[in-house]
Amino acid sequence: MGALPEELKLGFRKLMRDVKIVLIGAGIGGLTAALALQARGFKVAVYEQAPQLAEVGAGLTLSPNATHALESVGLGPTLARVASRPERQAVLHYRTGQVLVDLERGDLPKKKYGADYYQIHRADLHTMLADAVRANDPDAIKLHHAFVGLSQNANAVDVTFANGVAITADVVIGCDGIKSAVRDILWGKVAPRFTGNIAWRGLVPVERLPKGFKLNPPSAAAVGVKHSMARYLVRNGTMLNYVAFAEKTGWEVESWAVRSEVSELLAEFADWHESFHAFLAATPPELCFKWAIHDRDPLPQWTKGRVTLLGDAAHPMLPFLGMGAASGIEDAVVLARAFQAAQSIDEALKRYEGARRERATFIQLASREAQARLQGGKADTYTKTEHKNEEFLGLFNYNPATVAV
Ligand SMILES: Cc1cc2nc3c(=O)[nH]c(=O)nc-3n(C[C@H](O)[C@H](O)[C@H](O)COP(=O)(O)OP(=O)(O)OC[C@H]3O[C@@H](n4cnc5c(N)ncnc54)[C@H](O)[C@@H]3O)c2cc1C
Known part of the structure; x- marks a missing residue:
């Protein structure tokens, strides 16, 4: 087909701008996608099952x-104010607490990759995204709408919710997390698989840490035997966030809201160095949670007709590379850019999946492999050459706001 006359191109763009885009799930991925689409002039509606956007999660x-993606949707200044930017990061020995690998952060990520490396409380990121989406359109987020079904034809998608509401959309993006109902409908119901890993997640106000106790450095991971840990500061250095992993069967609840006893956690990590016990023991009982880590295999295709998937719904990943939220955020900005560049819904979804699936699948599989590096009992011989982390894999060197779509 020859080049389109200018006025026809403008007509297509206007039509695309009027497309009714429905996002299912107001998690980190869904809200970033909403914001990135709004920034490009699209009107979006985000349907979330929860009755309110609550303070859930940790670091x-x-x-x-x-960071590139979030800066591209205007959140750079808020991030710089709210998120923590570690100066250094270390890998520690689980039994001795000694530093095995020391990495420079601070100004270096910006110099090398063009954007900062941050650590943040999930609730803070979630709030800043929701506030920005609502500032653009106060009605964009529809709470208390649990998606239950959809049917589509060549022109539209009919969507139903548990509260009896039914809507029609031009395109639907399933951003509904690891247990995605949209994914089940598109690709068949397959339950997420328990990976044999339990994670404890805690937040410790720094004033509860023992007097004179030093976090050396504040941002670190620790390698152990069938166990590993990561800890870092959030909320302007006022809270220490940690996540502690154990290979363990017998309990399989996939939830971010299940409380755990601090004593259970201390018993699980009894053979770890006292410098770890110091902060684990200081966890307030109401800020200690555990969840059973689940996984799904990569999908060979995300999109069917006018419906596609984003974030954990498309590619849930084990937390061992710390790339779950980042990958959903990357998807979100690429999706919005694909809609901006395309002249039809079909083209937009093809551009989106074409730009994203290979990288997301790579990170999904690499996240599985990282478990053995961290928990395979290599602490005694762990050096910088062993440390094949997300930066080593080249994952930082990617800008969702400029990558080809
Ligand atoms: C409550 C919560 C707390 C978390 N805390 C942490 C944490 O502390 N640390 C960490 O590393 N990761 C955490 N995560 C996971 C992390 O946010 C995600 O892995 C990552 O950000 C990918 O985001 P996502 O938007 O794809 O999925 P999610 O963040 O899981 O968001 C999915 C959203 O879809 C909604 N949803 C699900 N089913 C339906 C439905 N049928 N209809 C409508 N809405 C639906 C969910 O309520 C949720 O808001 C948490 C996730 C959740 C949901």
Whole structure:
């Protein structure tokens, strides 16, 4: 087909701008997608099952690839104010607490990759995204709408919710997390698989840490035997966030809201160095949670007709590279750019999946492999050459706001 006359191109763009885009799930991925689409002039509606957007979760890592995306939707200044930017990061020996690998952060990620490396409380990121989406359109987020079904034809998608509401959309993006109902409908119901890993997640106000106790450095991971840990500061250095992993069967609840006893956690990590016990023991009982880590295999295709998937719904990943949130954020900005560049819904979804699936699948599989590096009992011989982390894999060197779509 020859080149389109200018006025026809403008007509297509206007039609695309009027497309009714429905996002299912107001998590980190869904809200970033909403904001990135709004920034390009699209009107979006985000349907979330929860009755309110509550303060749930603990720390998340935003490597430069994710920071680029968030800066592109205008959140750079808020991030710089709210998120923590570690000066250094270390890998520690679980039994001795000694530093095995020392990495420079601070100004370096910006120099090398063009954007900062941050750590942030999930609730803070979630709030800043929701506020920005609502500032653009106060009605964009529809709470208390649990998606239950959809049917589509060549022109539209009919969507139903548990509260009896039914809507029609031009395109639907399933951003509904690891247990995605949209994914089940598109690709068949397959339950997420328990991976044999339990994670404890805690937040410790720094004033509860023992007097004179030093976090050396504040941002670190620790390698152990069938166990590993990561800890870092969030909320302007006022809270220490940690996540502690154990290979363990017998309990399989996939939830972010299940409380755990601090004593259970201390018993699980009894053979770890006292420098770890110092902060684990200081966890307030109401801020200690555990969840059973689940996984799904990569999908060979995300999109069917006018419906596609984003974030954990498309590619849930084990937390061992700390790239789960970052990958959903990357998807979100690429999706919005694909809609901006395309002249039809079909083209937009093809551009989106074409730009994203290979990288997301790579990170999904690499996240599985990282478990053995961290928990395979290599602490005694762990050196910088062993440390094949997300930066080593080249994952920081990606800008969702400029990558080809
Ligand atoms: C409550 C919560 C707390 C978390 N805390 C942490 C944490 O502390 N640290 C960490 O590293 N990661 C955490 N995560 C996971 C992390 O946010 C995600 O892995 C990552 O950000 C990918 O985001 P996502 O938007 O794809 O999925 P999610 O963040 O899982 O968001 C999915 C959203 O879809 C909604 N949803 C699900 N089913 C339906 C439905 N049928 N209809 C409508 N809405 C639906 C969910 O309520 C949720 O808001 C948490 C996730 C959740 C949901």
